[in-house]
Amino acid sequence: MSGTTKKDLLQAAVRLREQGDPEAARQQLLSLTAEYPEDAEVAYQTAWVHDVLGLEAEAVPFYERCLGTEGLAAEDRRGALLGLGSTYRILGRYPEAVDTLRLGLSEFPEDGALQTFLAMSLFNTNDHHDAMQILLRIIATTSSDAYVQRYRRAIEHYAQDLNETV
Structure with a gap:
């Protein structure tokens, strides 16, 4: 395919995943990772497609590679930290999940998904x-439930010390 760039091939693989053909996307991404083993974006997309297919153990090295290599956009880094932390958790690697998700929150402190997955891992x-x-x-900060919001201050207070009594 003369004239086809890495970016074109990567975009085509992502489209395959998004259009419901993750196995074809996986095959294309594995070819790309063989050709561009140090490319963070290729590694991230390869990890993601493995997760989509339920191949969590196979996703881990690609997540680790993309996070250990320069060149990943901030939003993709956020997704990779969440993906790796969640994948570690699914695999029963709980301490690694906690460490990864805490790293994610140190970089993206307001990310509710990272916080939620950290809570599950904890x-x-x-x-x-x-x-x-x-x-x-x-719950206190994101719920639109009127009753939760009515008691938001109390919920936030007790979140500081769940053992507090009168």
Whole structure:
């Protein structure tokens, strides 16, 4: 395919995934990763398609590669940190999930999805207190439920110390 660039091939693979043909996208992305092993964007898209296919263990090295290489756009880095953290969690690698998601939150502190996946991972490491704190804060700040908003200050207060009593 003379004249076809890496960018064209990558976009075509992403389109395949988005249009519901993740296996064809995976094959194209694996070819691209063989040709461009240090390309962060190719590695990220390859990780993503493996996750879509339920091939979490196979996704991990691609997530790790894209995060360890320069050139990933900020929004893709956010997605890669969430994807890797979530994938570690699914694989039962809870401490790695917590570390990855905390790194994500150090870079993207307002990301509610990173916070939520961190709470799930903390639950898995038996850190129930911190998991509940995170979830209570998310509920208090993002819920549109009128009753939650009526008690928002109290929820935020108790999120600081769930053991507080009168």
